[in-house]
Amino acid sequence: MLLRVCRFLAGLVLGVAIWWAATPAYNYVLAPATQLLLHADRRLAPLVLVPQERQIFVTSSTPIPTATIPADQLTYNIILLLALYASNERAWSLANLRGLAIALAILFASHCVSLLISIESTYAMRQGAWSEAHYGDAGANFWLTAELVFRIVGMFGVVFAAWWGLSHSKSVST
Amino acid sequence: MALAPRQTRFLIVFAVLLIAFYALITISWVDSHAVLPFTGALARVSGAALNLIGERVHVDGTIIAGPKFAVDIRGGCNGLEAVVFVCAAMLAFHAPMRKRLIGAAAAAVILEALNIIRIDSLYLLGVYHRSIFETFHLAVWQTLMFGAAVLLFLVWTSKVTPRDAPASL
Numbered sequence: 001m002l003l004r005v006c007r008f009l010a011g012l013v014l015g016v017a018i019w020w021a022a023t024p025a026y027n028y029v030l031a032p033a034t035q036l037l038l039h040a041d042r043r044l045a046p047l048v049l050v051p052q053e054r055q056i057f058v059t060s061s062t063p064i065p066t067a068t069i070p071a072d073q074l075t076y077n078i079i080l081l082l083a084l085y086a087s088n089e090r091a092w093s094l095a096n097l098r099g100l101a102i103a104l105a106i107l108f109a110s111h112c113v114s115l116l117i118s119i120e121s122t123y124a125m126r127q128g129a130w131s132e133a134h135y136g137d138a139g140a141n142f143w144l145t146a147e148l149v150f151r152i153v154g155m156f157g158v159v160f161a162a163w164w165g166l167s168h169s170k171s172v173s174t
Numbered sequence: 175m176a177l178a179p180r181q182t183r184f185l186i187v188f189a190v191l192l193i194a195f196y197a198l199i200t201i202s203w204v205d206s207h208a209v210l211p212f213t214g215a216l217a218r219v220s221g222a223a224l225n226l227i228g229e230r231v232h233v234d235g236t237i238i239a240g241p242k243f244a245v246d247i248r249g250g251c252n253g254l255e256a257v258v259f260v261c262a263a264m265l266a267f268h269a270p271m272r273k274r275l276i277g278a279a280a281a282a283v284i285l286e287a288l289n290i291i292r293i294d295s296l297y298l299l300g301v302y303h304r305s306i307f308e309t310f311h312l313a314v315w316q317t318l319m320f321g322a323a324v325l326l327f328l329v330w331t332s333k334v335t336p337r338d339a340p341a342s343l
Contacts, residue, residue, distance in 0.1 A: 001325075001332075008325065012317060016317075020313075157259070161185050
């Protein structure tokens with residue numbers, strides 16, 4: 001177990017470095033992918049997501065207010081994912097790396113959903129008169145709750161479920 | 175990529191319990207009557223530990239303040255999220271209920287002890303290395319707390335899984 005803890009900590013250090021260095025570039029992938037999801041909500045369909053270093057700027061050519069989303073606060077669960085995969089026995093085996101690749105794809109999808117929830121919550125709760133005109137109380141509470149659940153426990157729940165599930169699946173387990 | 179039915183059941187029950195427990199601690203009455211007093215107690219213990227190592231701090235509610243820096247322990251920093259996480263995982267796991275409850279209680283105590291170290295280290299970073307405070311506050315310690323929760327869960331499963339059963343990990 002001690003060895004596993006050491007591998008976990010090594011993965012954590014690596015994860016922090018990767019998350020810190022790669023976030024600005026990653027936002028260039030995350031923003032356009034999430035923008036496709038935004039089209040599902042007619043109120044927010046005109047929004048354009050512009051990556052700006054560690055944040056994503058939400059703008060539009062219409063009178064919808066602008067916003068800034070701290071995207072790095074939605075994606076740091078990758079650190080835990082890398083640490084957990086590093087803690088696995090035979091971390092560099094093909095099976096473990098394949099599991100990691102699938103988990104990363106799941107994580108990317110969850111980041112898109114997380115960014116979408118964050119934008120919805122921002123526009124439902126924090127845009128003054130625009131929010132009141134376009135969201136009812138129930139809708140605003142739903143998006144705020146969804147944001148809180150995802151940012152506090154959901155983002156780590158996704159990582160744990162992906163790691164656990166893929167480490168136990170028949171084709172990946174070693 | 176198929177999961178055994180027991181593993182699928184574990185993941186579903188884990189997700190349901192995680193959301194249910196989190197919903198419980200966000201209820202306004204629970205927050206004001208349990209979470210807030212608990213967070214205040216956590217602040218007092220953390221403040222006492224800081225005074226013990228020579229930092230002159232005073233505690234007011236959930237705020238630990240010194241001459242140069244202050245931290246306010248809010249939801250998300252009181253360790254309850256990691257406790258909720260590990261409790262959901264242990265209670266969802268296939269093991270005798272008594273062992274699940276003992277495991278969850280023990281994990282909660284260990285995680286809150288670790289959280290006191292987190293709070294004190296963040297205070298010290300705020301005083302002496304403010305430039306890296308946010309990175310540690312946001313990414314490093316949050317990951318360590320949930321990582322510790324996962325490791326505690328793994329240690330616990332290795333104890334409660336019968337030795338002749340196939341290894342779960």
